Structure formats: C-alpha cells, structure tokens
Amino acid sequence: MNSEQWKIELRNYALAHDIDMVGFAHIDRFQHAPPEFHPRNIYPRVKTVVVLGIRVLRGLLESLDQGWHIPYNAHGYGGINEQFMREARQRVACWIEDHGASAVPVIQWTGTPHQEPIMCHRTAAVAAGLGEFGWSKVFLSRRFGPLQRFGIVLTDAELPSDPLQLNRICDGCRACVRACPGQAISAEQSVEFEIDGQPVRHAVIDMFKCTVAHHGAITATYPRVSGDFDIADIEEKYAALRQPDDDDTHSYVLGGQQRDEVWQRYPHPLGNLVGMLGHSCAFCGARGCYRACLAHLEQHEIIETSSSRPYRYEQSLTGKPDTGAFRQADGREVMTE
Numbered sequence: 001m002n003s004e005q006w007k008i009e010l011r012n013y014a015l016a017h018d019i020d021m022v023g024f025a026h027i028d029r030f031q032h033a034p035p036e037f038h039p040r041n042i043y044p045r046v047k048t049v050v051v052l053g054i055r056v057l058r059g060l061l062e063s064l065d066q067g068w069h070i071p072y073n074a075h076g077y078g079g080i081n082e083q084f085m086r087e088a089r090q091r092v093a094c095w096i097e098d099h100g101a102s103a104v105p106v107i108q109w110t111g112t113p114h115q116e117p118i119m120c121h122r123t124a125a126v127a128a129g130l131g132e133f134g135w136s137k138v139f140l141s142r143r144f145g146p147l148q149r150f151g152i153v154l155t156d157a158e159l160p161s162d163p164l165q166l167n168r169i170c171d172g173c174r175a176c177v178r179a180c181p182g183q184a185i186s187a188e189q190s191v192e193f194e195i196d197g198q199p200v201r202h203a204v205i206d207m208f209k210c211t212v213a214h215h216g217a218i219t220a221t222y223p224r225v226s227g228d229f230d231i232a233d234i235e236e237k238y239a240a241l242r243q244p245d246d247d248d249t250h251s252y253v254l255g256g257q258q259r260d261e262v263w264q265r266y267p268h269p270l271g272n273l274v275g276m277l278g279h280s281c282a283f284c285g286a287r288g289c290y291r292a293c294l295a296h297l298e299q300h301e302i303i304e305t306s307s308s309r310p311y312r313y314e315q316s317l318t319g320k321p322d323t324g325a326f327r328q329a330d331g332r333e334v335m336t337e
Helices: 003-015 059-065 070-098 123-126 177-178 207-214 231-237 257-263 287-299 314-318
Strands: 022-026 048-055 103-106 146-156 185-195 196-204 324-325 334-335
Touching: 003 022, 003 070, 003 185, 022 123, 048 123, 059 070, 059 287, 070 103, 070 146, 103 314, 177 185, 177 287, 207 231
Parallel strands: none
Antiparallel strands: 022 048, 048 146, 103 146, 185 196, 324 334
8 A cells, every 4th residue: 555545545534533633744845934833852763743623513602602711621622632532542642553653642731841752733734734823823724724633643754745735715804913802813925934935924923811711700701800910011010920932933931830810810700610610711712713713714604614603703803802601610600791
C-alpha cells in the first residue's frame, strides 16, 4: 500500500469513528515554526502531523445567547478537549501502529509555565489544509466556520500533505474585535509568518485581557463583578499580574498563583463547576471570536451551513449583556438584564 492509499484509509477510518475532519501536514511545513513549538520536540522521528477536528455544536452558541454557559463549556469546550478528542487521538494512534508505523498522541496543554514541549493546534490545522486563521486567531473552516476543536497525532509514517486552504473565509470584517468583551483583539496589529511558502496572518492577541474576560472577571460578562476590575483600568491596576510567555503572539498570560488571587477576589458563579466542565471556563461566552464571527460568516453566506436560518447574535454586536440568568451556588438566580 503506497503512502497516498495509506492516507486515504486512515482518513476514512477516522471519519467513520466520529471525527468530523482530518488533515495531513508533512513535517517540512513546520520549518518556520518557533523552536519551542516544533513537533520534533515531542517526537524526534515525526514525518507527518495528523490533525483531527471535532465540531462544536451550533446550538451551544444559541444556548450562550440566553446566558447559559454550562452546555457550551461542558460539550463544546471541555467535553471535546478532555473526553471526545482524547478517545479520537487514541483510536487514530492505534490504527497507525496496527499498520506498521509509530504514533504519538499530543495532549492539548496550554498551561503556564510549560512543563513539556507543546504545539499550537490551530497552526497545525492550517498546515494540514483544514482551513485558515480568522483575524481573531480562531481557526475557520468552510464547513463549520469557527466551530471546531483539534487533536494531533504525530507519526513516523511519511505521508503527503493536504493542499493549504488560505484566504478563502475571513474577510477582515473585525466583528470579532468589536464584540470581544475583553478588548483583547487588535484591530490593526498582526502576526505574520509562512507555511509552505505561503503567508499567514492573524491579529495580535493580548492574552492577559483575553484570560481576564475568559474567566468572567469583568462586568461586561458577569455584571456582579466589582466595577473596580474592568478592562478599562486593567493596564494601570493589574500590570503586576502580567507574566511574559513564549506564546507565538509575543503577548502575555494570566497564570499561576496570581491568577488564583484574581479568581478568589472576583469569583464567577460557575467557578466551582470547572472540574465538571472539563476544566473549561469560557465565561466570556466566546462573544467575539466565535459568536460574532459565526453570525457574520453565515449571514454573508461565506461558509457552508446545514441550517435553514442564519445564526444571529445581535447582543454581541451591540455590546448588550446576554439575556437569561446565572444560577448561583445557593440556587438564587441573578438576571443579567
């Protein structure tokens, strides 16, 4: 069986076992990767990076629109990363080893400080021909828009790369910039690099602001947060919380003990459920990078969709808080408007 047939059989196997998309990138496509993100750090014999994608259900965003965060975090975020994708990586890795090659599943580890080498899953998905970066650095595919998450399996089987799919989806509308409650996405500054000789570009992301909003510690996403902790004065009052990180955005993360101090001071009502939600805490509701982006792409018919009605998220685009309520630990509900 030649390499092309081998790749076809592996793809068909993955698609038949609850994986929605599969892409292949030869290791040569990572020649410009930052040294700390190179696949060879994890598996020196790697010849091919296999990228697996599982969709995020569209209805989970509609649940977020009503102010309910648990379904999205449990099924569209933590459930995929911690459960569904773990099983998918293992299945594919076993198939590869059953057919005479070696395989290494790559865990999605984004904590700081980095304990072992990591990879940028979105960049790998772009390199594997599954789609492109949106301006917000969220990955976009023609089939699902921003609604997918990825797993990686490295193998010493030498397989041909899939064609790159660039500059076909994101039209630079900046809806993500306007709707991000953390104001974390630059409207003008960008990160630029090459994959297989083709230019790739996305916005500079302030990971400090992203993390603060992501954890629900600002009034825009959780109105009961004290007004003295908001995006407008983060730079002045919380600059000491910034920690340099080797992230490829050359930005920062809110990490370690200092993050815990912020969490304790500004507790989100869903904080005690993080373990049950697969360690996910997207309490910003992905307003800009997912919801505003999907609304724009569907309404302008830029992506394929099986739904008969375009997704609309007017609250995200106007800056209004989500409707619905947060249920506190004592059972009380706090309406968001």
